[in-house]
Amino acid sequence: MKSYDVLIIGSGPAGLFAAMELEKMGIGNIAIIDRHAYTAGGLLNDGKLNFDHRIGLDLNELKIDVDTACHYINEVKAIFTRFPRCRQVTYVNKNEKIDVLMNIAYEHGVEFIAPEQWHWGTDNGKAIVDHLRSYLGKTVFLLDSEVISIEKRTGHLYRVAARKKGKIFLSDAPVILAAPGRSGAYWFRDTAKTLGVDHNFGPIDVGIRIELNRKFYEEITNIVYDPKFIFRTNRHKDRVRTFCTNPGGRVRLENYGQFKLVNGDALSGRKTSNTNFALINTVALTTPFSDTTEFGHMIARQFHLLGGGQPIVQRVGDFREGRRSAKSTFDSRIRHFEMCKATCLVTPGDITLGLPARIVDNLWESLKRLDKIIPGILHPSTLLYAPEIKFFDTHFPTDQNLETNVSGIFVAGDGTGKSRGIVGAAISGMIAAKGIAGKIRCKQRLPFSHQIIPAKDGK
Ligand SMILES: Cc1cc2nc3c(=O)[nH]c(=O)nc-3n(C[C@H](O)[C@H](O)[C@H](O)COP(=O)(O)OP(=O)(O)OC[C@H]3O[C@@H](n4cnc5c(N)ncnc54)[C@H](O)[C@@H]3O)c2cc1C
Numbered sequence: 001m002k003s004y005d006v007l008i009i010g011s012g013p014a015g016l017f018a019a020m021e022l023e024k025m026g027i028g029n030i031a032i033i034d035r036h037a038y039t040a041g042g043l044l045n046d047g048k049l050n051f052d053h054r055i056g057l058d059l060n061e062l063k064i065d066v067d068t069a070c071h072y073i074n075e076v077k078a079i080f081t082r083f084p085r086c087r088q089v090t091y092v093n094k095n096e097k098i099d100v101l102m103n104i105a106y107e108h109g110v111e112f113i114a115p116e117q118w119h120w121g122t123d124n125g126k127a128i129v130d131h132l133r134s135y136l137g138k139t140v141f142l143l144d145s146e147v148i149s150i151e152k153r154t155g156h157l158y159r160v161a162a163r164k165k166g167k168i169f170l171s172d173a174p175v176i177l178a179a180p181g182r183s184g185a186y187w188f189r190d191t192a193k194t195l196g197v198d199h200n201f202g203p204i205d206v207g208i209r210i211e212l213n214r215k216f217y218e219e220i221t222n223i224v225y226d227p228k229f230i231f232r233t234n235r236h237k238d239r240v241r242t243f244c245t246n247p248g249g250r251v252r253l254e255n256y257g258q259f260k261l262v263n264g265d266a267l268s269g270r271k272t273s274n275t276n277f278a279l280i281n282t283v284a285l286t287t288p289f290s291d292t293t294e295f296g297h298m299i300a301r302q303f304h305l306l307g308g309g310q311p312i313v314q315r316v317g318d319f320r321e322g323r324r325s326a327k328s329t330f331d332s333r334i335r336h337f338e339m340c341k342a343t344c345l346v347t348p349g350d351i352t353l354g355l356p357a358r359i360v361d362n363l364w365e366s367l368k369r370l371d372k373i374i375p376g377i378l379h380p381s382t383l384l385y386a387p388e389i390k391f392f393d394t395h396f397p398t399d400q401n402l403e404t405n406v407s408g409i410f411v412a413g414d415g416t417g418k419s420r421g422i423v424g425a426a427i428s429g430m431i432a433a434k435g436i437a438g439k440i441r442c443k444q445r446l447p448f449s450h451q452i453i454p455a456k457d458g459k
Contacts, residue, residue: 005029007173012041014179014413018429025437035146044125046265052115056421063400089225090117113228121268185415202395207280216376221247231366245277251344259300307347317380324350339381351386401435
């Protein structure tokens with residue numbers, strides 16, 4: 001059995017940036033454990049970076065002000081943008097075209113945010129992970145190892161049991177940083193319960209992914225790569241937003257075992273003729289049923305059933321006429337459907353059968369408003385894929401160091417409700433690391449040390 005000062009669960013951006021920060025602060029005996037054989041988490045996905053405090057991080061949740069958030073954003077940016085294949089795709093300074101778009105959106109009662117954005121593309125995912133790992137010196141990687149339990153021992157120690165190739169191995173540490181991402185969120189929620197860690201249900205985002213001929217959205221994506229439109233709907237007064245736009249990208253599936261969800265990405269080297277983006281409705285539940293996880297799962301299972309084990313896709317032309325899409329007419333020239341060739345083959349059907357009426361109302365109202373800002377997006381060929389659900393639903397109350405009510409258990413990243421995206425996850429990892437370093441220094445009476453470790457490539 002090995003002992004560490006800090007054991008980080010999850011090698012996504014939250015875990016990696018936490019380890020970098022800990023090393024910078026002179027904490028040496030760190031291990032990152034991940035169930036996958038390759039370090040990465042969600043870093044292998046697309047890689048759009050939003051460098052803006054309004055996107056992907058909740059300042060109240062992280063208990064930081066705007067200046068502190070900007071400081072962290074600059075630190076994260078400096079590391080990512082040293083990777084040569086990470087390219088700036090949205091320029092916001094003195095961009096008059098953005099002001100014009102903002103005014104048009106405002107006239108239609110829509111908020112428009114244009115953040116500074118960079119992108120590396122899914123095909124550069126492994127290279128960016130190597131780049132990030134080059135910032136790490138002594139951190140030990142325990143890969144291909146799935147954590148199955150965390151147990152409190154005497155003497156302020158936690159014992160972590162992990163399974164590697166069918167065998168269980170144990171590690172001890174006084175501090176655990178849980179950064180399990182969305183894929184490990186429910187496992188950690190169950191484990192946290194056994195440790196007495198408080199949690200509650202946060203909102204989820206439920207909606208669709210829209211795929212359309214690239215030319216209809218180019219008017220905007222040529223200016224802002226991933227435009228953020230935020231709608232407050234008239235009928236239900238709900239919040240809907242666009243999210244994760246991929247110009248020249250493809251629609252992708254996320255497999256959750258009992259159902260599949262839609263998502264999207266883009267490659268850097270090879271573009272399609274389409275653009276896709278998510279349109280999602282934030283859903284929070286109160287009494288008598290507050291379990292947003294179960295609500296989201298119920299919707300996803302319904303689609304699984306209706307789509308024969310696959311998500312559903314419907315043409316706007318069919319949606320408008322209130323009929324399902326069908327295989328036989330899916331690419332009909334007569335109906336102008338050939339204008340957009342689907343990049344993801346799922347079941348043609350009717351998305352309104354699987355989504356609650358309130359969500360359909362909200363999404364359609366928002367799409368109609370978006371079509372006024374960027375005319376053409378509601379061409380009959382445009383595809384509506386469902387379900388797209390963002391399960392950022394488990395929320396852990398923490399202090400300003402992201403330490404939970406149980407001493408020594410820290411949390412970071414998307415799976416614990418601290419971020420929504422790569423930059424936010426990285427920042428939450430850094431905040432937790434600062435708290436952890438303070439705690440360890442206090443216990444070990446270590447002197448303050450803050451050492452900048454340059455990338456190995458010398459950049
Ligand atoms: C298709 C797709 C496209 C995306 N595109 C973008 C984008 O362009 N820009 C953006 O900002 N975000 C994007 N995201 C979201 C982004 O991937 C996440 O926001 C980000 O990765 C969250 O980081 P994290 O460190 O919290 O978790 P993750 O990156 O998910 O890392 C968590 C890690 O924990 C490990 N883990 C979980 N449970 C256990 C366990 N029990 N034992 C051991 N290891 C465990 C997992 O294997 C995983 O490696 C995309 C996501 C998807 C699915």
